[in-house]
Amino acid sequence: MAIPDSFLDDLVSRTDIVETVSRHVSLTKRSGANMFGLCPFHSEKTPSFSVNADKQIYYCFGCGKGGGAINFVMEIENVTFRDAVEILARRVGLDVPEKGGSDEVAGKRRRMLELNRDAAKYFHDALKSPAGSAARDYLTKRGISWKIVTKFGIGAAPDSWSALLDAMLKKGYSRLELVEAGLIRNNSKDGSAYDMFRGRVIFPIIDTKGEVVGFSGRILGDGEFKYLNSPDTLVFNKSRNLFGLNLAKKTKSGMLILVEGNIDVVAMHLRGFDCAVASLGTSLTAEQARLMSRYTKSAIIAYDADEAGRKAALRAIPILEKTGMDVRVADLGNSKDPDEYLKKHGADALRLLIENCGNHIDYRLKEIQNKTDLASDDGRLSYLAAATDLLAELENEPEREIYCDKVARIAGVSKESVQNETAKKLKSRRMKQRKAFESRAAHPRAAVQPLEKELRYENEYSAAAEEGIIRCIVRDSTLIKTTAEMGFSREEFTSPFLSKVYETLTQRISEGREVREALIVSELTTNEAASLSGILQKPESLLYSDKTIREYIEKIRTEKYKSDIPDNDLLLEIRKHKQRQYSH
Numbered sequence: 001m002a003i004p005d006s007f008l009d010d011l012v013s014r015t016d017i018v019e020t021v022s023r024h025v026s027l028t029k030r031s032g033a034n035m036f037g038l039c040p041f042h043s044e045k046t047p048s049f050s051v052n053a054d055k056q057i058y059y060c061f062g063c064g065k066g067g068g069a070i071n072f073v074m075e076i077e078n079v080t081f082r083d084a085v086e087i088l089a090r091r092v093g094l095d096v097p098e099k100g101g102s103d104e105v106a107g108k109r110r111r112m113l114e115l116n117r118d119a120a121k122y123f124h125d126a127l128k129s130p131a132g133s134a135a136r137d138y139l140t141k142r143g144i145s146w147k148i149v150t151k152f153g154i155g156a157a158p159d160s161w162s163a164l165l166d167a168m169l170k171k172g173y174s175r176l177e178l179v180e181a182g183l184i185r186n187n188s189k190d191g192s193a194y195d196m197f198r199g200r201v202i203f204p205i206i207d208t209k210g211e212v213v214g215f216s217g218r219i220l221g222d223g224e225f226k227y228l229n230s231p232d233t234l235v236f237n238k239s240r241n242l243f244g245l246n247l248a249k250k251t252k253s254g255m256l257i258l259v260e261g262n263i264d265v266v267a268m269h270l271r272g273f274d275c276a277v278a279s280l281g282t283s284l285t286a287e288q289a290r291l292m293s294r295y296t297k298s299a300i301i302a303y304d305a306d307e308a309g310r311k312a313a314l315r316a317i318p319i320l321e322k323t324g325m326d327v328r329v330a331d332l333g334n335s336k337d338p339d340e341y342l343k344k345h346g347a348d349a350l351r352l353l354i355e356n357c358g359n360h361i362d363y364r365l366k367e368i369q370n371k372t373d374l375a376s377d378d379g380r381l382s383y384l385a386a387a388t389d390l391l392a393e394l395e396n397e398p399e400r401e402i403y404c405d406k407v408a409r410i411a412g413v414s415k416e417s418v419q420n421e422t423a424k425k426l427k428s429r430r431m432k433q434r435k436a437f438e439s440r441a442a443h444p445r446a447a448v449q450p451l452e453k454e455l456r457y458e459n460e461y462s463a464a465a466e467e468g469i470i471r472c473i474v475r476d477s478t479l480i481k482t483t484a485e486m487g488f489s490r491e492e493f494t495s496p497f498l499s500k501v502y503e504t505l506t507q508r509i510s511e512g513r514e515v516r517e518a519l520i521v522s523e524l525t526t527n528e529a530a531s532l533s534g535i536l537q538k539p540e541s542l543l544y545s546d547k548t549i550r551e552y553i554e555k556i557r558t559e560k561y562k563s564d565i566p567d568n569d570l571l572l573e574i575r576k577h578k579q580r581q582y583s584h
Contacts, residue, residue, distance in 0.1 A: 003082065003085060003096065003097060004097055005513070005523075007094075007096070007097055008070075008085070008519075008522055008523075009513065009514065009519055010094070011070075011085065011088055011089055011092065011094060012056070012068060012069065012070070012518050012519055012522050013514075013518075013519075014092040014094070015056075015069040015088050015091070015092060016056075016069075017051055017052075017053070017056045017057065017058060017068065017069050017072070017518065018035065018051055018053050020069045020072060020073065020088070021037075021051050021058055021072060024040055024076050024290070024293065024323070024324075025037040025038065025039075025040050025049060025051075025324070026038070026324055027051060028047075033052050033053055033054040033055070034050045034051065034052050034053075035050070035051045035053065036048070036049060036050055036051075037049050037051075038322060038324075039060040039062055039063060039065070039322075040076060040286075040290060040322065040323065041060060041063055041065045041075065041286065042060070042062060042063040042065075042286075043318050043319070043322055044062055044322075045393055045395060045429075046395075046430070048060055048061040048062035049061075049062070050537070052517075052537070055516070055517035055518065055536060056068060056069070056516070056517060056518035057517045057518055057521060057533045057536065058072055058533065059530070059533040059534055059537050064530055064531075064534060065530050066521075066529060066530040066531075066532075066533025066534055066537075067521045067524075067526065067529035067530055067533055068517070068518040068519075068521040068522050068529065068533075069088060069518065070084050070085060070088065070522050071084075071521060071522075071526060071529045071530070073087050073088060074526065075526065076290055077290075077294075078237075078240045078287055078290075078291070082096075108180075108234055109234055109235055111177065112177070112180065112181050112233065112234055112235050113211050113212065113213070113235055115168065115173050115177055115178070115181050115183070116181060116204075116211075116212040116213065116214070116215075116235070117211075117212050118168065118171055118173075119164060119168065119181075119183055119212075119215070120153055120155065120202075120204040120212045120215070122155070122164060122167050122168070123155025123156060123157060123164075123197075123202040123204070123215075124153055124154070124155040125155075126155055126156045126157070126158055126163075127149070127154065127155045127156040127202075131156065131158035131159075131160070131163070132155075132156035132158070134156075134159075134199070134220050135155075135156035135200075135201045135220060136156070138201055138220055139154070139201065142263060142267070142339070143267070143270070143343070144263075144266055144267070144270065145270060148266060148269060148270045151247070151269070152203065152204070152244075152247075152266055152269075153204045153206070153212075154201065154202065154203055154204075154266070155201075155202040155204070156200070156201060156202060157195065157197035157198055157199065157200045157202050157217055158198070158199070159198055159199035160195065160198060161194045161195060161198065162193070162194060162195060163195060164178075164183060164184070164195045164197070165178060165183075165184050165193060165194070165195055168183070175193055178193070179193070180233065180234065181230075181233055182196060182214065182230040182231040182232075182233050182236070183195070183196055183197075183215075183230075184196055196228070196230075197215060197217040197228065199219065199220055199221075200217030200218055200219050200220060200228065201217065201218045201220065202215055202216070202217050203215065203216045203217070203218070203243065203262045203266075205229075205230070205236065205241055205243055205280065206246040207241060207245075207246060208245055208246055208249055208291075210246060211235070213230075213233075213235045213236040213241060214229065214230030214233065214235075214236035214238070214241070215229070215230050216228070216229045216230070216243060216262055216280060216281070217229075218262060218263065227261070227262070227281050229280050229281045237287075238280040238281065239285040239287050239288065240285070240287040240288065240291065241280060241288075241291075242277040242278065242279060242280070242288055242291060242292065243262050243265055243277060243278045243279075243280055244262075244265040244266075244269070244276055244277045244278060245277045245291065245292075245295070247269065247274065248274060248275050248276060248277050248295070249295045250274070251274045251275035253273075253274070253275045254296065254297075254298060255275055255296055255298035255299065255300055256275050256276075256277055256292050256295065256296045256298070256299055256300070257273060257275050257276045257277070257300045257302050257330075257338075257354065258276075258277060258278070258279070258284070258292070258299060258300065258301050258302065258303070258316065258320075259276055259277070259278050259302050259303065259337070259338050260278060260279075260303050260304050260309065260312070260337065261278060261337065262278055263339060264276065264278060264302075264337055264338045264339050265277060265278045267338065267339040267342060268338055268339075268342070271342050271347040271350075272347055272351075273347070273350070273351075275296075276302075276338075277292070283312060283315055283316070284312075284315070284316040284319055284320070285319070286319055286322070289316075289319045289320050289322070289323050289325075290323055292320070292323070292325070293323035293324065293325050296325065297324070297325055297326060298325060298326045298328075299320045299325045299326070299327050299328070300328050300329070300330055300354055300357065301313045301316055301317070301320075301327070301328070301329045301330065301360075302329075302330040302332065302338050302354075303316075304332075304336060304337045305331075305332045305333065305334070305335060305336060305337070306336070309337075310367060313329055313363070314364065314367065317329070317360040317363070317364065321360065326359070327359065327360040328357045328358060328359050328360060328363075329357060329358070329359075329360055329362075329363035330353055330354055330357045331353075331357065331363070331366075332353075338350065341353075361390070361394070361399075361403060364390055365387055365390065365403070365406070365407065365410075368383060368386045368387055368390070369383060369410060372386075374410070374411065374412075380411050380412065380413075383410070383411055384407070384411050384413070384418070384421065387407045387411070387418075388407070388418060388421045388422045388425055389425060391403055391404060391407065391418075391422045391425075392422050392425035392426040392428075392429055393429075400419075400422060400426075401419070404418045404419045404422055405418075454527065455495075455497045455527060455528065455531050457494065457495050458494055458495075459494045459559055461555070461559050462494045462495075462555070462556050462559035462560070463494060463495050463498065464555075465551075465552040465553075465555035465556050465559075466493050466494065466495055466498045466502075466552075466556060467498065467535045467538070468548070468549075468552040469483070469502070469549055469552045469553070469556075470498060470501055470502065470505070470532075470535060470536075471535065471536060471538065472545055472548060472549045472552070473502075473505050473509075473515070473549075474505065474515060474516075474517060474520065474536060476545055477505075477509050477515040479545055479546065479549050480505070480506060480509050482546050482549050482550060483549065483553065486550065486553050488553050490502050490503050490506070492553075492556055492557070492560065493556075494556075494559070494560075497528060497531065500524075500528070501520065501524070501528075501532060504520060504523055504524075505520065508520075517533075517536050520532065521533060
């Protein structure tokens, strides 16, 4: 049994969208009822993320994300609809009605989590057995104590094709369940199955709720993949999890240190840095950055010191910065990674390094400097070109002024010349953004189309009128009577999506339920809610509302008439229409 509609309406009515969004986005700029901030769902320098306090919806004019409070929590927290409802309900002091009946998906999730927990116990026990001797030797060599092994639940996958498969089958799990959990793979040639993790040190991936959601295996010796992670499953998505965050979220240090490998995380925790986390075999994602921002306002990047590590740090900086966190980068010097730095210099030296590391702008400027020859005029010009490109991205004027002075001193030129060049590039960047916006506005057919492919309109002209009907009814529900008077029905919509919204409105009105923007979007899918939020942001004149909605219906029927007659007949009709106009 789903959550009652009455409860959802009550929850949405009690929830303030501005307060909900402000937990993750700094909203400062105001335009009418809208407040603006930097979008948390895509990288941008100019605020295009709008929150409407009157309608209680949000919409990003840059990436098209939108919806109500429930949609926002689902997106920002990477949770299900019910989880989002429970989060908001706790904030406003409501108890979510218990869900009755069977839930197949929830049951499968529970079963998979049980399987993962049993697999983690199997791997941990295997580490203590003769089959785990190679893994034990590796951990000893890396200086990993048994206490920290237990803390992280580290285990070993025996160098066997079916050790885990056989053990889990004995515990009553099916082969299909093991495949769906990403623990075994089917052999397409002979139909047999084999363990995914073999001959590796195993690191259980534990989410912030304490559930084992997946595994990461570090190879022993040489092999094709240094680290092998669980594939995406019903309970695991590597882009939305961070290794070690289940422990690091409890830190009192006030920061999270982002490193590259699982061993680096373990080594850091071993030596007192209980705030270390790592992404899982992928570049840092926006979802992972938002996950970090839930637990800290300060992020330290301590990636490997090689070229790949520096490039990864430069990619991670804007992703972390967009969440509002203070972002700094630790320069490990000649050490390969944090683990090596700790062994060479000790924990106190690393702690001092982290306390004094520069912010991300210093790091990026230094990277530019390292790639240029400042002894030559061409090198200085190259440095100035790249450095002023970076400074033109800074929206804060005092910040630009400080770094203009630093760049000028490094390049050996006047501060005024750097400021002037930066100002020109800043003006050019803003001009391009304005032109891009004006270009979109100048192409109404493209502008009317939803960003989501599955919601695209077949007939943009009819859909524009269909959107108008939706806006009119949302803003004045009595206009539903006008559509009834004209014999208009949902079947006349050319867009299935807009037809669904119209049906939702009609049902709400017939049941005597309130019709408001935030309530409507709460009944739609994520993409539908985003598209409807964009539609509801468009202006609509209600001065002649009854007349307006009648004109929209006539427009829809005219478009239908055009599509029903052959092209030659259509041309003939157009000519006759023009002749009638001239005769009058």
